[in-house]
Amino acid sequence: MGPLFPQELISEEINILIGFFIGIGFGFFLEAAGFTNTKKLAGVFYGYDFVVLKVFFSAAITAAILLFFLNHFGIMDISLTFYxxxxxxxxxxxxxxxxxxxxxxxxxxxxxxxxxxxxxxxxxxxxxxxxxxxxxxxxxxxxxxxxxxxxxxxxNVNIAEWMGISDGLFILLLTVVAAVAFFAVTIIQKKVTANRDYEL
Amino acid sequence: MNKSSILLVVLLVIGAFGTFIIDTTQREPFDKVQPCDLIDIIAQTNKFVTTDELARKIMSDDPTLTIIDLRSKTEYDKYSLSGAINIPLENLSEEKYEDVLNQDVRTVIFYSNSSDLAVKAWMLTSRLTYKNIFILQGGLNRWVETILKPKPPKETALRTEFEMYSFRRAASSYFGGGSTVGETTIKKKVALPIKRKKKSAAGGGCD
Amino acid sequence: MNSYLAGIFIGLFMVLAYYFSGEGLGASGALKSVVVASVDAVNHDYASNASFFKARVGGEHSPAKTWLVFEVLGVIAGAIISAAFAGRLKIEIGKPTHITNKKRLIAALIGGALFGIGSQLGRGCTSGMVMSGMGVLSLSGFIGLIGIFGGGYIIAYFFRKLWI
Known part of the structure; x- marks a missing residue:
C-alpha cells in the first residue's frame, strides 16, 4: 500500500532514483506541451494562447481523480504524502x-x-x-x-471539506468548470488571434 | 477544439463523474453496516470463547493468546486474569493499542465482569474490521463460577460433565482458586507489545 | 503535442510521485536546496545559525541530496530528450520581436528574482504548491492558484508592452 517511501517500503536510494525517472517524465511532457516557449506561457494572460491553462488544469484534474480512487480503494493513503x-x-x-x-x-x-x-x-x-x-x-x-x-x-485543509461538500462532488465541479473554460478559451483564442497575428 | 481534445476532456469529465458517484453511493465501512447486518453479527456464536476454553489456552501457555481486560485500571489492579493487558473500554480506540488489536496472527480475547463491555468492544472492533477477536462468555463472573469455584455435577449427570468438572478442579488449583478464592493469583504482568511501523508524512515538496 | 494529453501525462507522473515517494512534483524547492547547500558549503557556521538555513542543514546528507533535486535533474534530462526529438534544441532568446534582447534579459532576471522570493514566501511555486496541491485538494493550492493566475490577470494590462 502506498505511498511506499514514507512507510519505508523502499530504500532512500531507490526513492531518489524513482524521483529522477519521474522527473524525466515531467520534463518530457512539459517540453512537449510547449512550456519552454515564453510567448506561449505569457499568452494565457493576453488571450492568444491558452496552453498553460489547458495543461495545468488537465494535469491537476487527472491527479485529483486518480488520487481519489487510489485513496478510496485503499491503495494509497493520501494523509501520509506531501500535503x-x-x-x-x-x-x-x-x-x-x-x-x-x-x-x-x-x-x-x-x-x-x-x-x-x-x-x-x-x-x-x-x-x-x-x-x-x-x-x-x-x-x-x-x-x-x-x-x-x-x-x-x-x-492541513482539504478544500472540499472546507466548503462543506464531498471530495467527489468537488472534483466533479472542478472538472465541469475546467471543461467549460476549455471550450471558452478556444473561442477567445480564435477571436483574439483573428484580429492580429501573434508570432509564437 | 479538435476531435482528440474533445475526447480527452470528455474522458476527464467521465472520471470526475466516477469520483462523484463513488463518493456519494459508497460510504466508509462504518456507515455501511446496516441494522440487519448488525443483528447477524451479534447473533453469531463463534465470537464467544467459553471460560473452559480460555482456561485451557492459558494453562497450555498458548503463545498466540492476547487477553484484554476492558475494566477500569483499579479493577484490573485488584484482580485480573494472568497475562491480561488492561485496556479500559473508553481507551480502546486509542492509536497506541491499534497494533495489539488490529492484526491477524494472534487470538485476542476481551473480557469484563460480565459480557457487556466485551460485547461493546467487540462490536467496535468488528466494525473496524479487526480479525480474530473473541469475547469471554459470561466474563469474570462466569470465570469465578466455573473455573475458580466449580460445583460438582449431580450424580446422575453425563460422564462428560464429570470430565469437565475434574478439568475445572485442576484449573482451579492452577489459577489458585478453590479454598483461596478471591486472593490475587500470581500473575505475569504483560507490557504492551507495541511495534509500530514507522509512518510519517513526507515533508518537502516545493516549500 | 495535444495540450490535454500532455496535461494528463503530467498528472499521471504526479500520481506516481505521490505513490512511490509521497512527494508532489516541484521545481523551486530544488533551487532552494541548491542555495542552501552552497551557503552551507561556503560558510557552515552562518548556515547553522541563521533561521532560514538552520532547519535545512545538519542532516546526515548534504542538503542538496533531496528527492526534489533528483527529480529536477530528471526534468532536465526529460526536457532535453523531448526537445532533441522535436528538433527544438537551439540557443536563442525567446521573446516577441519588438522587444530588444537586453530588455528581455533584464525582465527575465527581475521576474526570476520575484518568482524566487514569492515561491519561498508562498511555500511553493506553480508546480510544487499549486498543481500538486490541487491534486490532493489542498486549500493552499487553490489559494496559490488565485494568487498567481488571478494576480496575473489583474496586472497583465500594465505589462502588455512586454508581450504584445
Missing amino acids: PKTFWIPTLIGGFIMAFGFIIGGFCPGTSICAAVTGKIDAMVFVLGAIIGIFAYAFSFDALWKDLRNSGAMG
Whole structure:
C-alpha cells in the first residue's frame, strides 16, 4: 500500500532514483506541451494562447481523480504524502509576487529549468534571477519574512471539506468548470488571434 | 477544439463523474453496516470463547493468546486474569493499542465482569474490521463460577460433565482458586507489545 | 503535442510521485536546496545559525541530496530528450520581436528574482504548491492558484508592452 517511501517500503536510494525517472517524465511532457516557449506561457494572460491553462488544469484534474480512487480503494493513503499546509496570507501574497514574476519574467521555475537546458538564454537568466531571489529571501528572512511566512496558519485543509461538500462532488465541479473554460478559451483564442497575428 | 481534445476532456469529465458517484453511493465501512447486518453479527456464536476454553489456552501457555481486560485500571489492579493487558473500554480506540488489536496472527480475547463491555468492544472492533477477536462468555463472573469455584455435577449427570468438572478442579488449583478464592493469583504482568511501523508524512515538496 | 494529453501525462507522473515517494512534483524547492547547500558549503557556521538555513542543514546528507533535486535533474534530462526529438534544441532568446534582447534579459532576471522570493514566501511555486496541491485538494493550492493566475490577470494590462 502506498505511498511506499514514507512507510519505508523502499530504500532512500531507490526513492531518489524513482524521483529522477519521474522527473524525466515531467520534463518530457512539459517540453512537449510547449512550456519552454515564453510567448506561449505569457499568452494565457493576453488571450492568444491558452496552453498553460489547458495543461495545468488537465494535469491537476487527472491527479485529483486518480488520487481519489487510489485513496478510496485503499491503495494509497493520501494523509501520509506531501500535503501542502495552508497558510493563506503568505500564500496569497507570495502568489501575487509570483504573478509579477510570471508576467515580467515569462516563466515559472519548472518551465524555466526546461527552457534553460534546451537553449533559451532568457530562461537561463530567469533561473539565475530565481536563485538570486532565493538568496535575497534567505538573507533577509529574519528581518522581513519570518512573521509573515507563518501568519494565517490553518493546518492541513482539504478544500472540499472546507466548503462543506464531498471530495467527489468537488472534483466533479472542478472538472465541469475546467471543461467549460476549455471550450471558452478556444473561442477567445480564435477571436483574439483573428484580429492580429501573434508570432509564437 | 479538435476531435482528440474533445475526447480527452470528455474522458476527464467521465472520471470526475466516477469520483462523484463513488463518493456519494459508497460510504466508509462504518456507515455501511446496516441494522440487519448488525443483528447477524451479534447473533453469531463463534465470537464467544467459553471460560473452559480460555482456561485451557492459558494453562497450555498458548503463545498466540492476547487477553484484554476492558475494566477500569483499579479493577484490573485488584484482580485480573494472568497475562491480561488492561485496556479500559473508553481507551480502546486509542492509536497506541491499534497494533495489539488490529492484526491477524494472534487470538485476542476481551473480557469484563460480565459480557457487556466485551460485547461493546467487540462490536467496535468488528466494525473496524479487526480479525480474530473473541469475547469471554459470561466474563469474570462466569470465570469465578466455573473455573475458580466449580460445583460438582449431580450424580446422575453425563460422564462428560464429570470430565469437565475434574478439568475445572485442576484449573482451579492452577489459577489458585478453590479454598483461596478471591486472593490475587500470581500473575505475569504483560507490557504492551507495541511495534509500530514507522509512518510519517513526507515533508518537502516545493516549500 | 495535444495540450490535454500532455496535461494528463503530467498528472499521471504526479500520481506516481505521490505513490512511490509521497512527494508532489516541484521545481523551486530544488533551487532552494541548491542555495542552501552552497551557503552551507561556503560558510557552515552562518548556515547553522541563521533561521532560514538552520532547519535545512545538519542532516546526515548534504542538503542538496533531496528527492526534489533528483527529480529536477530528471526534468532536465526529460526536457532535453523531448526537445532533441522535436528538433527544438537551439540557443536563442525567446521573446516577441519588438522587444530588444537586453530588455528581455533584464525582465527575465527581475521576474526570476520575484518568482524566487514569492515561491519561498508562498511555500511553493506553480508546480510544487499549486498543481500538486490541487491534486490532493489542498486549500493552499487553490489559494496559490488565485494568487498567481488571478494576480496575473489583474496586472497583465500594465505589462502588455512586454508581450504584445
